Amino acid sequence: MPEYLARTVDELVRLRALRDGSATAVIDPLARLTYTELDTGTADLAAALLAAGIGKGTRVGLIMPNGVDWVRIAIAVTRLGAVLVPLSTLLTTPELVTQLRVAAVEHLITVPEFRGHRYRDGLHGVLGLPDDPDAVIRHVELPALRRICSVERIFELSASPEVAEVAAAAAASVSAADPLLIMFTSGSRGAPKGVIHSHGSALGAVESGLRDRCIDRGTRLYLPMPFFWVGGFGGGVLSALLAGATLVTEEIPRPETTLRLLEHERVTLFRGWPDQAVALAHRAETMRVDLSALRPGSLDALLPPEQRARPGARANLFGMTESFGPYCGYRADTDLPESAFGSCGRPFDGMQVRIADPADGTPVPPGTVGEIHLRGPHILRGICGRSREDLLTADGYYRTGDLGSLDKAGFLFYHGRSDDMVKISGATVYPSEVERALRGIAGVRGAFVTDVDRGRGAEVAAAVVHNRTLTTARVRAAARDVLSAFKIPTVWRLLDSDEAVPRGATGKVDIAGLRALLVSEGRAADESPTGSMTGGSA
Structure with missing residues (x-):
């Protein structure tokens, strides 16, 4: 049976074990699993979960960093027909309580601590949970939650042969x-949304983009995204399963350890953040790391100069959680037609994209900027607490809130968020457009743009991550070559690392925090090569 005909995670895991059983499925610095081991191990774990009270439809939260064990638990949960709720390791206790409530999580599986966050202790402190880890929880703040279980305890669970038979039957019924x-x-700018996907919508969405993302059997894929994001789970875990690839991951990406991992595991495809790739490329030169196994389709900064694409020549794969990852693209190792440079490519099979007038929802002509609407079998099945009528248009399209345009050849160009458009002295500015222009300046590793008001009306403001060679004056001068005068930021902050950029629990930039960073007290030091802020006319 072709991989794309596997309708559920259980079918896919069994099929992969049958076809590629001895191939390695997932690797972290401390462990690795073949596809056979993934199949047998997660079948056993699914039975143990069933014996512990987790069954088809049970909502199971999971908080832990990337690794082989994350994959084992997630696959076991979903094979059984339980509903996986991946939760960010960045969540504060109040944020965690909110998401557990919104998703009606019944069982929470968690590591005790990660990067200073103590998840069970935090819940205990706020909710006064029982000390007995096996006690049934009943609390008015989280009426659905019944148990919190440690990752260690999960792997101690077992099941009788009779329960294992029932678990296999449950998996087959999904x-x-x-x-x-x-x-x-x-x-x-919005509150977190719990987006629901089915086995069919998620697997179909991932499969539709595998070719353009250059993932196939034999690929050794490194992806830095956390598995609690769709980029990590769909773009990494499920992509490897569907393609028969090997997924290489680690808990915390750091330049030195990541580079040694790429070298040791002979990673062939590096997908992720361009800023990270640039930083790794600089470090690789001093560490003398062998990255010769990387092939075209990886991020350009890590490839030899002769394999890098011209600026704008490769598609910016574009998607969202509601579409379960990218819904349009173009082969990552192939240049776009010149007329489509700077585009996101074309919609993948199974995805219908239309551009509509944001005011009345009517379709607009090719080349016109409007709101992107999506329809097809791969989009979300729902959002927790919201009705279908609230989510979709009368003819079944999901209103994304993204702005874009389609050319006559069907290539999609992204123009920012409809709620992020700002007016500067009556002129329209899209922060995403300014960010793209700034990232093309030599020495700039990242750019984060928003509007601020310092009492003189709205101004464009930018936080720029650089390689310690730039000053605000130099960046501003370079910006004049690529941006209209009214789009050039008048408030600047130079940063040595994008870790200084405030982010929410889902990893997206916290706009309120970014504004606070940009307008915080700083000296106007145009010639300072380190973090500074300056205002004034562009």
């Missing part, structure tokens, strides 16, 4: 229409 997971996302 259909493509059954819910697979609830994944939280948020806009830069």
Whole structure:
């Protein structure tokens, strides 16, 4: 049976073990699993979960960093027909309580601590949970929650042969229409949303983009995204399963350890953040790391100069949690037609994209900027607490809130968020457009743009991550070559690392925090090569 005909995670895991059983499925610095081991191990774990009270439809939260064990638990949960709720390791206790409530999580599986966050202790402190880890929880703040279980305890569970038979029957009863997971996302200005996807919608979405993302059997894929994001779970875990690839991951990406991992595991495809790739490329030169296994389709900065594309020549794969990852693209190792440079490519099979007038929802002509609407079998099945009528148009399209245009050849160009458009002295500015222009300046590793008001009306403001060679005056001068005068930021902040950029629990930039960073007290030091802020006319 072709991989794309596998309708559920259980079918896919069994099929992969049959076809590629001895191939390595997932690797972290401390462990690795073959596809056979993934199949047998997660079948056993699914039975143990069933014995512990987790069954088809049970909502199971998971908080832990990337690694082989994350994959084992997630696959076991979803094979059984339970609904996986991946939760960010960045969540504060109040944020965690909110997401557990919104998703009606019944069982929470968690590591005790990660990067200073103590998840069970935090819940205990706020809710006064029982000390007995096996006690049934009943609390008015989280009426659905019944148990919190440690990752260590999960792997101590077992099941009788009779329960294992029932678990196998439960897995076989799961259909493509059954819910697979609830994944939280948020806009830069909005509250987190619990997006529901079925087995069929998620697997179909991932499969539709595999070719353009250059993932196939034998690919050794490194992806830095956390698995609690759709980019990590769909773009990494499920992509590897569907393609028969090997996924290489680690808990915390750091330049030195990541580079050694790429070298040791002979990674062939590096997908992720361009800023990270640039930083790794600089470090690789001093560490003398062998990255010769990387092939075209990886991010350009890590490839030899002769394999890099011209600026704008490769598609910016574009998607969202509601579409379960990218819904349009173009082969990552192939140049776009010149007329489509700077585009996101074309919609993948199964996805209908239209551009509509944001005011009345009517379709607009090719080349006209409007709101992107999506329809097809791969879009979300729902959002927690919201009705279908609230989510979709009368003819079944999802209103994304993104602005874009389609050319006559069907290539999609992204123009920013409809709620992020700002007016500067009556002129329209899209922060995403300014960000793209600034990132093309030599020495700039990242750019984050918004509007601020310092009492003189709205101004464009930018936080720029640089390589310690730039000053605000130099960046501003370079910006004049690529931006209209009214789009050039008048408030600047130079940063040595994008870790200084405030982010929410889903990893997206926190716009309120970014504004606070940009207008915080700083000296106007145009010639300072380090973090500074300056205002004034552009």
